[in-house]
Amino acid sequence: MIHHATRVSRRAFLLAACAATGTAMSLGACATGIFPFIPDHYTFSQQQVQDAVQRKFPYRRSMQQIFDVSLTNPVVTLQPDRNRVAVRLDAHLESPLMQQPVSGAFTVSSELAYDSASRAVVLRSPSVDGVDMAGGAAAYAPQVGAVAALAATQLLDNYPVYTFKPDQLQFAGVNYEPGTITILTNGIRVQIVEK
Template structure:
């Protein structure tokens, strides 16, 4: 009769669970594929996003909408935007903010983050004409300073450990229906 220690039995069950889980996530040991809906859901948990700029403008981005651009290997993000400045506006101004961005893996945060976001649209309704240039510049600053490196998806520790070894994401490819992240093995 073969005896298996409790430790080996627990390890075998854990390995089986990880294998089943990875299959369900679209991972086959060499990569992860996250669907657009998984990414959208992860993104929704991180918003609304609020920042104050120069102690003058309060900016809030909410209701993120993610689309994928595989031809350019970039993601497109649209938000509802609110800009408030009690000195210049009677009430907060609402509009739309859209950008596209590349992606990279940030090892420190264990996240797929925005890389070099570029503003495509920043329209604010009811904006007095004298402020339109400043608000458009503000949109570029929001993208470059506040959203550069913003986490789109953060890996759980168990996702970065396969077969008892630490792994690190590598090449990120935007697909028509999701994002594929290759895994670099040690």
């Protein structure tokens, strides 16, 4: 009997398990490739991304021994039309190359990717979308943009914004992994597929 059970196909096993649960689900609904207790996707919120990014700030660093940069107050927004996550940061720069310290803000956007080694959804290839320097500081926008791009790459590239627990990606001896990542207006949807 046990030997026979090991030969039962995974699909038959899933159908039998669905029937055994006694739920109101139809067998057709259970016959998907995902076990009924494993969702076909996970969605995490903008606030969860905000909380993850917030842990990196405030950030202060000397860049190339020329600029002292301070980055604070990250604000995360979702850009479903571009399938990217944006982070707006307040920036304060001091440098012997400038007559006085300058302050402003810049926005960095990033795509999301899954890093299997850490089981995390990470920011990938961030780039500076815009620099906002007011008044006399506007003349320094190119320098701020260059420093911001360097800081963003060092600080946010491959930074995890959501980490899956092992039990979220395994059930009944079957391993799953994130697939397509889609930015929505109210969260981030990660497809879960069988390995």
